[in-house]
Amino acid sequence: MGASDIMLKNQQPPTINIDGNWKRMEKYQKLTDSDIHQAMYSCHPNKKEEDVKAQLMATGALNYRTSVEDHAFRISVGLQSGNPYIVARPIPRTIPSLDELNMLPPRPSTSGRLVNPVDTLRDLALRKKGIVIVTGQTGSGKSTTLAAMINHINVTRQTHIITIEDPIEFIHRDRQSFFNQREVGPHDDVPSFEHGVEQAMRQAPGVILIGEIRNRATMQAALQAAETGHMVFCTLHTRDVPSTLQRVFSMFPGPDRDQIAVQFASTVVAVISQQLVPKAHPHTGGRGRQLVAEILVANDAVRVNLRKNDKNLETMLRDAGNRESDAGNLQMDRELARAVHLGLISEDAARLFAVQDNFEKTLTEVKGGTL
Incomplete structure (x- = not known):
């Protein structure tokens, strides 16, 4: 759909940013806290959940690059009331001229x-x-x-x-x-x-x-x-x-x-x-x-x-x-x-x-x- 950003947040369906406008993807179920943690752990370069969680709690943020199938993303994880949320920015597969x-x-x-x-x-x-x-x-x-x-x-x-x-x-x-x-x-x-x-x-x-x-x-x-x-x-x-x-x-x-x-x-x-x-x-x-x-x-x-x-x-x-x-x-x-x-x-x-x-x-x- 050409989204520039994808947000994963507790008690909200996935939300995408297209041309500067955020849109809830209502056809998907609302995400749970468990969903957010699972997404965060599964795509982090360090597969040890305890290390990832410790880093997040110590700094309040995580920033890393990851790939899901053949799509690359820049991931930013933040904390809200102690619970994580994720903003993923798709990285184009080809570098533009x-x-x-x-x-x-x-x-x-x-x-x-x-x-x-x-x-x-x-x-x-x-x-x-x-x-x-x-x-x-x-x-x-x-x-x-x-x-x-x-x-x-x-x-x-x-x-x-x-x-x-x-x-x-x-x-x-x-x-x-x-x-x-x-x-x-x-x-x-x-x-x-x-x-x-x-x-x-x-x-x-x-x-x-x-x-x-x-x-x-x-x-x-x-x-x-x-x-x-x-x-x-x-x-x-x-x-x-x-x-x-x-x-x-x-x-x-x-x-x-x-x-x-x-x-x-x-x-x-x-x-x-x-x-x-x-x-x-x-x-x-x-x-x-x-x-x-x-x-x-x-x-x-x-x-x-x-x-x-x-x-x-x-x-x-x-x-x-x-x-x-x-x-x-x-x-x-x-x-x-x-x-x-x-x-x-x-x-x-x-x-x-x-x-x-x-x-x-x-x-x-x-x-x-x-x-």
């Missing part, structure tokens, strides 16, 4: 040439050093976009790619490149993201993928890896590019901030922020959601502002998107308005996902052909 991400079509720049978001991702994927951050809220498709970029590297050039994930989602097969995919956890391949990055730097990687930047230590390790000549891809849970930059700086309060601003400015290649917006005509245009992305590709002007820890990051992004030399940049609200203009999403949906207060002005300008 960049062309299959369903990005917006090319747009004309002020010079008249077409700017293709997919070509921008293609270019970013083939950079040899620096850091690319893909951001968005949970369920915005960050992992899929990263998988497609890493897959593009895999099919186009030879390099050693190390991924550090919790849990491992997409399984990459060696093609042109060589993979070592490491899972984070106390009893897994590596105890933490930062340890994984530090170890990876000793193993001659060309590319390091960090599943998620969760704290200062991991961010420091990622920046160090990028600074020493590696290409680093990672994710953050932020809504747009300005909030991503603010989040990075906020990890380093006090006297460390200026040093990190210089280090980040010298290593950042791009920040990509994305949202999945319900389509305007799901029945005629295909069920699903439209990927809308904001992209800031760092250039000299951007790096200067970052070194200064410039507070007016939204202005910086808007100006970068308007300059000819930065034709690959995209601004979220402008892209939302363009998606409305193309008939892909509704005005109401665009307003709901807009990140700035002056979205109505942006929508009017796009309608009038001035953007």
